[in-house]
Amino acid sequence: MPTLSSQILPAFRLTRLSLVFGAVADAWFVIVFTRGDAIYNHVPSYSIPLAVDLALAAILTIGLFAFAGTLNDLLDLRHDSTFRPDRPLPSGRIRSSQAVVIAVGSLLAAIAAMIPFGSAALVFGVLAATGILFYDAMGKYLPALGVLIAGLIHGAHMMIPNPELAFSGPVWLIFSHVVMIGVVVHMVERKRPRPTGTSIGLTVLGWIVCSVLILGLPAQGSLEGGFIPADLDLDTLIWPAAAVVLFTAIARRKLAGQPGPIGAEKLRRYGAMWHAVYASAWFAGLGRWSEAGVFFGLAILGLLAMTILREISVDDPGLVGYRA
Secondary structure, X not given: OOOHHHHHHHHHHHHOHHHOHHHHHHHHHHXXXXXXXXXXXXXXXXXXXXXXXXXXXXXXXXXXXXHHHHHHHHHOHHXXXXXXXXXXXXXXXXXXXXXXXXXXXXXXXXXXXHHHHOHHHHXXXXXXXXXXXXXXXXXXXXXXXXXXXXXXXXXXXXXXXXXOOOOOXXXXXXXXXXXXXXXXXXXXXXXXXXXXXXXXXXXXXXXXXXXXXXXXXXXXXXXXXXXXXXXXXXHHHXXXXXXXXXXXXXXXXXXXXXXXXXXXXXXXXXXXXXHHXXXXXXXXXXXXHHHHHHHHHHHHHHHHHHHHHHHHHOOOOOOOOOOO
16 A cells, blocks of 8 residues: 555655745745835735735745646656656656646646735736746747746746835846756756857847846836835845855855756755845845844755755655756
């Protein structure tokens, strides 16, 4: 008779939930920031009880994440049967019909959790889900475009709790962070097609265009918050800048010690945890030290949780538990 762990752990591996913490931290950051600025007092996430706010954000994030991971494996079933027979679907630990139920159920749960945030939140949710569908079906085979789509998915996801968010700096930072990790992982794992001068140029051009849109459009909205809130001075941007520098140093060290798939997996794991560090850095820049401390603590707990989930959800320690 199959044990509970033999049924649950393949689902964790299928849905890649060992890396979901970073995306949850993004949504929680937007909620906490929104609730601390009275200019957003008309936004649903401002008045919803905090515990409900955070729970809804976690559900919609986990739902989108599980939908993305499961859909990826369903579309890659033939490929994985040959090159990754250890994956939950080709190994038979999860049937294709069960995976379809997980994918559809996860997406429906995510949509249901978006409803209390308003109709505009649903628009961003649909954009995120559409981006996931495009990425899994086509984008991941076009690295120059795929890394940008992945970054935009994270950006759209961050806008769900507050579709009117004018402080777009954190959204841009997460977008850029995801894009850069995607580029480095593609190179470290030596995935095909190999980067060329043209593809790199297109990625840089796409990043510039997306950056202008992310940073420029919210500041043109009706709110008075603009790109920089009133309580954030330009010189305090040193906090998120320092977080970027620190992550770069850690990433270089991790990749130098274990290049290849294992190093790439560590980069993904630390990269996911670093979303909470960025949130802590932004709150430090705002002078909201209690929130900064909470998110820094969440980053540490997130790293521990992701490490544990990764270890218990991979049968062979030499195998990478996540593949985008």
